[in-house]
Amino acid sequence: MRSAQRGCPREIEERLLEHPAIAEIAVLGCPHPKWGQVGLAVCVKAEGRDVDPQELSDHLRPKLARYKHPAAYVFVAEMPKSSYGKITKRQVEAMLKERGVWPDFGQSLVQ
Numbered sequence: 001m002r003s004a005q006r007g008c009p010r011e012i013e014e015r016l017l018e019h020p021a022i023a024e025i026a027v028l029g030c031p032h033p034k035w036g037q038v039g040l041a042v043c044v045k046a047e048g049r050d051v052d053p054q055e056l057s058d059h060l061r062p063k064l065a066r067y068k069h070p071a072a073y074v075f076v077a078e079m080p081k082s083s084y085g086k087i088t089k090r091q092v093e094a095m096l097k098e099r100g101v102w103p104d105f106g107q108s109l110v111q
Contacts, residue, residue: 021051032105038071
């Protein structure tokens, strides 16, 4: 999800939800000084499952063009939801910023 060649977040979410270790996902756009915007995958692991960012990137490799892959992954215990039970990306972003885990791509980030 880089620059003008952004992938649709929903497409990325659908591919990641195919992985058995992912229970919930939200893909957000993060400002990036070179690319304009890159994807951040915020993941809730399925109960009793473990997964790391490399495994998720490997899962996406045959399914999505590389430019659509998230630049980083963050794992959370639960997603904030609206009163209707829907994941709200603004609340997810606010939660990550409040916890100090919103990535700053202006500096070196390895995740």
